[in-house]
Amino acid sequence: MTYNFDQIIDRSSSNSVKYDIRQAYFGNKNVIPLWVADMDFATPECIRKAILKRANHEIYGYSIKPDSYFTSIQNWLKTQHNWSIPKTSIDFSPGVVPGLVFSILALTNPGDKIIVQTPVYFPFFISIEGNNREMLVNPLKEKNGYYEMDFEDLKSKIDSRTKMILLSSPHNPVGRVWKKEELEELIEICVKNDIIIASDEIHADLVFKPHKHIPLASLSEKAKQQTITFMAPSKTFNMAGLSSSFVIIENEEYHKKYRALVESYHLTNGNLFGTVGTEAAYSHGAKWLSQMLSYTEKNIDFVSDYFAKHIPQIFFYKPEGTYLLWINFKALKMTDAQLKEFLVHRAEIGLNQGIVFGENGTGYMRMNVACPRSLLEKALNQLKAAIDRLDLQLS
Ligand SMILES: Cc1ncc(COP(=O)(O)O)c(C=O)c1O
Missing domain, CATH: 3.90.1150.10 (Aspartate Aminotransferase, domain 1)
Incomplete structure (x- = not known):
């Protein structure tokens, strides 16, 4: 078609x-x-059809996420990004930005420093400063319009209060798809300094050949333990109004803390149509x-x-x-x-x-x-x- x-x-x-x-x-x-x-x-029509089918049911009551929803995410990540994740690592996030805020609240303390690599998606700023954390700015280096991470600047700024980085990968707005070597260097710095990587990978599927998105957490066992990853079908399939994002956390301690915070807000169910749309998108899109x-x-x-x-x-x-x-x-x-x-x-x-x-x-x-x-x-x-x-x- x-x-x-x-x-x-x-x-x-x-x-x-x-x-x-x-x-x-x-x-x-x-x-x-x-x-x-x-x-x-x-x-895409496959999403609209699935939602209409569910909308035709007479009742829109409290709903669970079926196994097929989790399987569709697992299959998508395996086929599109060569990333195998256990079902238990997938959890709810009402949106990528609220999810980032939950990670900040669950895994850092007021006064902690959180790194951003500017120019970057600006809601990161309020997520940090609006929650009484301090923003540590590590500007990207630009040469003829091409941007790279500035690791020397980053290393010189990290101190004992630096606890997290909000990574945009692929990067909004400069459009970089980070290379394996760049991600590996970042992971090394973060592991060495015990900095949690909150990796916003909402644009993961929107990559032009020959570039290839690499989920940061898929790179190594160390990376997996240091990272919490945010993804969603919202940008990929134009369904941002459906509240369809999710988080992947393989580090059990981080996951427990994140989960406890989300539960404290009684926010674990999500939107019925977001679940239906996600499964349709990843299965047929x-x-x-x-x-x-x-x-x-x-x-x-x-x-x-x-x-x-x-x-x-x-x-x-x-x-x-x-x-x-x-x-x-x-x-x-x-x-x-x-x-x-x-x-x-x-x-x-x-x-x-x-x-x-x-x-x-x-x-x-x-x-x-x-x-x-x-x-x-x-x-x-x-x-x-x-x-x-x-x-x-x-x-
Ligand atoms: C990098 C990035 N993160 C997050 C979002 C928004 O995510 P959500 O609507 O799920 O909060 C956007 C939307 O433009 C984005 O570009």
Whole structure:
């Protein structure tokens, strides 16, 4: 079956964050929304069918997660990522970010330091500081748009209060898919200093060949014991509204503490439809995913070619994973506030401001390209026209 990713689906008035809060967030309800990380592609039919089937049952009472749910996760991780995990290591997380917060609360103490590698997915910051922990910033090193971890900086900053790192793997927003050697070096540092790795692998399935996502905990026995891993079908299959994430913890002590915290909030059941959707996605979604990735990669190339041809002042390093572009706008010589104003009110496109991802995000914007190409083309034409007008004003 060939899926149609060119189809424009009207998402306005569907209570979509990406579409329906444009006025409140940008102050312009007409921006083309290329921000929030969900896709404008139809959620795969296998998921919608499974949910409709369950929705047709007359009762939506308290529900358990059946064995088939756990098996679908185990099979997916084995076939997609060559990672075998026991059923008992899989546990509930109402969302990846709430799960990260639970790990922080369960496994660290107020005043402890938690590492982030900026620029990085910004809810990490509030998860740490909002819970009275201290953020230890280990900025990524950038060279011609390509980012790497800065291990020397990390080693120089770690002290006895440093207890955890929130790892983004693949990395949002810079699109790196960490290599085995990079992950191994990180593990070595963390094991040596007894730092727990909370590995956010929500983008694990969104990787372009020849790159390959490696679940950090799959690398060695040491890695397995040091790591708690967060995953979800939400980004992969465009079902973020279903609350479908889960955590994998093979270290028994960490698992016990995490579980106790989740139980203390009485949060162990989750959403009935999230369970159904997850099982359907992992059981039947592989073909859709492969076609979606191929379409999205062409979108990335489309933007890259467009920039090179029409707006060579702005550019990005092709992401190895994720459907997010980390675009360098520094040549426009605007402050972050001016750039935001320009994009929202002159180009009428809604992107995420780079500065929000950390101080070293200044001059960048994040663009989500998981949408029909025609929408992307319209956005790029608007951007080009706005930049042309700017050049005219300056000349
Ligand atoms: C790196 C990363 N982690 C977590 C999330 C959100 O996860 P959730 O909605 O399950 O909290 C996102 C969404 O964009 C993300 O990019």
